[in-house]
Amino acid sequence: xxxxxxxxxxxxxxxxxxxxxxxxxxxxxxxxxxxxxxxxxxxxxxxxxxxxxxxxxxxxxxxxxxxxxxxxxxxxxxxxxxxxxxxxxxxxxxxxxxxxxxxxxxxxxxxxxxxxxxxxxxxxxxxxxxxxxxxxxxxxxxxxxxxxxxxxxxxxxxxxxxxxxxxxxxxxxxxxxxxxxxxxxxxxxxxxxxxxxxxxxxxxxxxxxxxxxxxxxxxxxxxxxxxxxxxxxxxxxxxxxxxxxxxxxxxxxxxxxxxxxxxxxxxxxxxxxxxxxxxxx
Numbered sequence: 001x002x003x004x005x006x007x008x009x010x011x012x013x014x015x016x017x018x019x020x021x022x023x024x025x026x027x028x029x030x031x032x033x034x035x036x037x038x039x040x041x042x043x044x045x046x047x048x049x050x051x052x053x054x055x056x057x058x059x060x061x062x063x064x065x066x067x068x069x070x071x072x073x074x075x076x077x078x079x080x081x082x083x084x085x086x087x088x089x090x091x092x093x094x095x096x097x098x099x100x101x102x103x104x105x106x107x108x109x110x111x112x113x114x115x116x117x118x119x120x121x122x123x124x125x126x127x128x129x130x131x132x133x134x135x136x137x138x139x140x141x142x143x144x145x146x147x148x149x150x151x152x153x154x155x156x157x158x159x160x161x162x163x164x165x166x167x168x169x170x171x172x173x174x175x176x177x178x179x180x181x182x183x184x185x186x187x188x189x190x191x192x193x194x195x196x197x198x199x200x201x202x203x204x205x206x207x208x209x210x211x212x213x214x215x216x217x218x219x220x221x222x223x224x225x226x227x228x229x230x231x232x233x234x235x236x237x238x239x240x241x242x243x244x245x246x247x248x249x250x251x252x253x254x255x256x257x258x259x260x261x262x263x264x265x266x267x268x269x270x271x272x273x274x275x276x277x278x279x280x281x
Contacts, residue, residue, distance in 0.1 A: 007095065007102075008152055010056040015106045017055050022047040022071040028277060029104040029229075030081040030269070031220060033116035034251075035258030036236060037083040039266045046072030051084075057103070058096045060084045069100075075274045080104060087216055088140060089194035094219055098144040101220040102153070105227040111168065111276055112224045113232045113269065117254045118212035119197070119241035121205050122186055125212070127240065127257050130265065131184040132172055133164050133233030136218050137210055139191050144219045145226060154226035163221055165230040171275050172232060172268075181268055186211025188235055190218030202241045213241055232276070234268075236261060 019025075024045070032039055040046075051059045051067040060067040068083040082100050086092050104112065120129070149156040169185075176183045189205050191197060193215035197205070205213055212235050224231050238257035258265075 008150055011102055011106045014054060014056050014103050018049070018069065018071070018103065018107060021049055024071050024073065024078040024080075025108060026071065026078040026080040027109055028077060028079050028111045028273060029109040029113070030079060031085055031101070031112070031114045032081055032083050033085065033216060033236070035117055035238070035255045036115050036262070036265060038262050039269055040068070040070040040081050040083045042266055042270060043070050043072040043074055043079060043081060046070055056099065058086045058092055058099060060086050060090070074270060077273050077277045079273065080107065080109065085216060085220070087194075088142070088192055088219070089215055094142050094144045094146075098219045098223040101223050102227070105153070105224065105229055109229060111230045111232070111279065112220075113234065113276075114217050114220055115234045115236070116188075116214045116217045117238045117258055118188060118214040118235040119239050120211075120237040120244070121189075121202055121213055121241050122184075122211040123244060125184055125237050125240070127237055128261050129182070129184050129237040130261065130268065131186050131212055131235040131237055132169055133188045133217075133235060134169070134185050135187045136163060136221060136233075137187060137189040137208055138218045138222070139189055140218055141192055142219075144223050154228065158226045160222070160225055163225055163231060164233050167279060168230055168232040168276055171279075172234075172272050175272050175275060176268065179267070179271065181264060184211070184237070188217060188233065189213050191215060197241060202244070205241075212237060230279070236265065
C-alpha cells in the first residue's frame with residue numbers, strides 16, 4: 001500500500017472508532033491551544049476520549065495540552081474539540097501534526113475554530129489580549145501538503161486567499177462588540193520552535209508584517225483549507241515577544257496569562273458558536 005492510501009486508510013479507521021463512541025455528528029470543530037483547554041469543560045452531553053485511546057492518533061507531550069477529544073454540544077450545537085494538540089517541535093512529522101485536523105474534517109466538520117497562545121509582536125498589544133487572526137505567514141520550514149496529494153481529501157493546489165474565513169471573523173467581531181469584549185486583529189506567524197525567538201528574529205517578523213508569533217496553527221489551517229473547511233483563528237497574547245520588554249520568556253507565563261483570560265475566552269466561544277452554526281456551506 002502506498003503512503004497516500006495508507007494515510008487514507010488510517011483516517012477511515014480512526015473515523016469509524018470515533019463515530020462509535022458518540023451519537024453526535026458535529027459540523028463544527030475546535031482546536032484548543034496551550035492553557036485554553038478549560039473550554040472543553042463547558043461542552044455538554046459530552047464524550048471524552050484520550051488521544052492515547054484513539055487509533056493512529058498522536059499524543060501531546062506538552063504541559064497545558066491535556067490530550068483529549070471531546071464530543072458534545074455547546075448551546076445546542078454539536079461540536080468536537082481537540083483539548084490540546086501536537087507540534088512539530090515535539091519531533092512529530094508534519095503528517096502526524098495535522099492528523100487530528102484531518103480526522104475532524106473526515107468526521108464531517110465544515111467549520112473549524114483554531115486557538116493558540118502567542119507572543120505579541122505588535123507593540124500596541126498587551127498580555128491577555130485576544131486576537132482574531134486575519135492571515136498567517138508560514139515560517140515553520142515545511143508544509144503538510146508536500147508529497148503525493150490525497151485527492152480524496154482535497155486539490156493538489158488549494159487556494160489560501162481566505163485561509164481565515166472573513167464571514168466567520170466578522171460574526172465574531174460583531175458578537176464581541178455587543179458584549180464589550182475587546183478583540184484585536186492581526187497576522188499570525190508560525191515558527192518551528194521550541195526555543196523562543198531571538199529579538200532579531202522578532203524584528204524580522206515585524207518587518208514581514210506579523211502581529212503575533214507562535215509554534216502551531218499554520219499546518220492545521222493549511223489542511224483545513226485543503227479539505228474545504230472554513231477557519232476562524234483566535235490567538236491569546238500571553239506575553240510580549242523577545243526584545244520588546246526587558247524580561248525573559250517562560251512557558252509558565254503562557255499558562256498564567258491564559259488562566260487570567262479563560263473566562264473571557266470561554267464566553268467568547270460559547271457566544272459565537274451558535275452564530276457560526278447558522279452559516280451555510
